[in-house]
Amino acid sequence: MNIGQAARASGISAKMIRHYEATGLIPKVARSLSGYRHYGERDIHTLRFIRRARAAGFNTAQIKKLLSLWQDRQRPAREVKQLASEHLAELKARIIELELIAQALTQLVDHCHGDERQECPILDNLARED
Numbered sequence: 001m002n003i004g005q006a007a008r009a010s011g012i013s014a015k016m017i018r019h020y021e022a023t024g025l026i027p028k029v030a031r032s033l034s035g036y037r038h039y040g041e042r043d044i045h046t047l048r049f050i051r052r053a054r055a056a057g058f059n060t061a062q063i064k065k066l067l068s069l070w071q072d073r074q075r076p077a078r079e080v081k082q083l084a085s086e087h088l089a090e091l092k093a094r095i096i097e098l099e100l101i102a103q104a105l106t107q108l109v110d111h112c113h114g115d116e117r118q119e120c121p122i123l124d125n126l127a128r129e130d
Helices: 003-010 014-021 042-055 062-072 077-111 120-129
Strands: none
Touching: 003 014, 003 077, 014 042, 042 062, 062 077, 077 120
């Protein structure tokens, strides 16, 4: 199938498929005599794997490692679990960070009158010198 068909089948845009190929996340695929990329079922399966890993918040380096582990049938599951556990810890830390940001912003929004006044605690906070 061509790149458009692969994009529809995998749920990843053609632009991102080209990007993944250019960065080495996926191997270069076979091309027709006229130069069009040709994707097989295995390629689509790999692209779907990448889409699901992205949806789980894994970054490109982590996905590359996951792909390597997935393709290595001799790999110990502990490596996969360790990678996922580290990612989970990063996500939890980021959630805490985002909650603190949301609390601070809520406080600023609550104190901003949002009327014709010139004073704005939101802008004052952003402009303050540390």
